[in-house]
Amino acid sequence: MTSIFSRNFNIPIIDVNKYMRLRTSRMFSILHLVSTDHLNIAGTGTDVTLGKGLIWVLIKQRAEIKRMPKRDEEIVVKTWPTGGRHKLLHRHYSIETPEGETLINAGAVWSLIDIKTRSMIIPSDYDLMFDSVNTGNEISMRPNPKSIETTHHTEFTVPFSYIDSNRHMNSALCLDLVEDIIPAAKEGLSPKMINIRYQTEALEGTVLNISWGHLSDETKSEIPHAGTYYMTCDSASGNHFKIQAEY
Numbered sequence: 383m384t385s386i387f388s389r390n391f392n393i394p395i396i397d398v399n400k401y402m403r404l405r406t407s408r409m410f411s412i413l414h415l416v417s418t419d420h421l422n423i424a425g426t427g428t429d430v431t432l433g434k435g436l437i438w439v440l441i442k443q444r445a446e447i448k449r450m451p452k453r454d455e456e457i458v459v460k461t462w463p464t465g466g467r468h469k470l471l472h473r474h475y476s477i478e479t480p481e482g483e484t485l486i487n488a489g490a491v492w493s494l495i496d497i498k499t500r501s502m503i504i505p506s507d508y509d510l511m512f513d514s515v516n517t518g519n520e521i522s523m524r525p526n527p528k529s530i531e532t533t534h535h536t537e538f539t540v541p542f543s544y545i546d547s548n549r550h551m552n553s554a555l556c557l558d559l560v561e562d563i564i565p566a567a568k569e570g571l572s573p574k575m576i577n578i579r580y581q582t583e584a585l586e587g588t589v590l591n592i593s594w595g596h597l598s599d600e601t602k603s604e605i606p607h608a609g610t611y612y613m614t615c616d617s618a619s620g621n622h623f624k625i626q627a628e629y
Contacts, residue, residue: 385515386462387420390480393455401570403450407557410443413475413488414554416461426510434508436494440553441470443578445488446521450572456480465514469493469502474520489523500583527577527626530612532593536563540588550583556615556623563594566607566629575628582620590615590622 397408421427421438431437451457457477464472470491477486493502494510505512538559546552556578561567584590592615599609608629615622 385513386460386517387416387423388458388460389416389419391457391459393451393453393457395453398453399567402453403572404452405558406450406561406567406573406576407554409445409450409477409486410554410557412459412477413443413461413490414440416459416475417473417490417492420461420463424513426512431494431510432497434510435497436503436508437497437548439493439495439548439583440490440580441493442491442523442526442580443488443553443576444490444521444523444525445486445573445576447486447573447575449485451477451485457485462517463512463514464489464516464520466491466512469504471505471512472514472523474517476519487519487521489521491523525577527579527612527624528610529614529624529626530595530597530610532595532612532614534563534595535591535593538590538592540584540586540590542586545586548583550585551588551622553578553580556580556625559590559592559615560611560613560625560627563592563613564596564607564611564627564629566609566611566627569607571605571607571629573627573629575626577626579624580622581624582622584615584617584619584622588617588619588622590617 461475475488594613597610602608611627613625
């Protein structure tokens with residue numbers, strides 16, 4: 383397997399927001415897409431894992447964003463596995479211009495789960511092996527979303543359109559949910575950092591209880607909605623995700 387996989391994309395109008403910048407949810411979808419392509423090349427993609435009764439799930443994602451790509455912009459997306467331990471597999475990414483300027487650095491923690499039991503498995507128990515490489519440019523995946531006081535609360539019912547082929551709410555669409563609620567994105571601010579910890583899967587029809595808070599950036603007092611946002615999402619089924627986002 384090629385240690386670092388690369389794929390070019392052109393940002394279409396359907397993938398940008400009204401400010402003509404790549405939607406945060408689509409950014410994470412693109413990262414998911416290149417992960418899938420790379421796993422397929424390695425012989426550990428969906429066809430193989432489904433045959434063993436397994437599916438890939440995301441445990442954690444983090445991205446540091448210098449600039450969001452714009453409509454019709456050409457980007458180069460790179461991904462490489464960086465190893466893991468026990469049941470957790472780490473993968474990193476970069477989104478660059480064709481000239482080599484880095485726009486986004488990101489990382490993810492993945493796991494394989496048993497379709498029937500919905501529990502994480504040890505890949506080697508299923509004869510699945512993964513290469514790894516470290517470039518020295520990987521962002522840290524250690525910090526979990528840092529909580530701040532939540533002062534706003536709302537509910538959201540997971541619709542059919544949010545459900546993916548794994549029969550749960552698509553992880554990237556959590557970011558649409560976030561940006562539909564907080565004011566920063568609607569006012570035209572782009573995220574500078576996103577840190578997500580996924581917990582329990584949310585199924586179609588689940589009523590999500592969402593709480594969020596905002597800590598202003600005192601250095602940008604002229605921009606009211608700049609700063610750090612923290613959001614938690616739970617339901618009768620348990621905790622679904624926690625997100626820290628800086629705008």
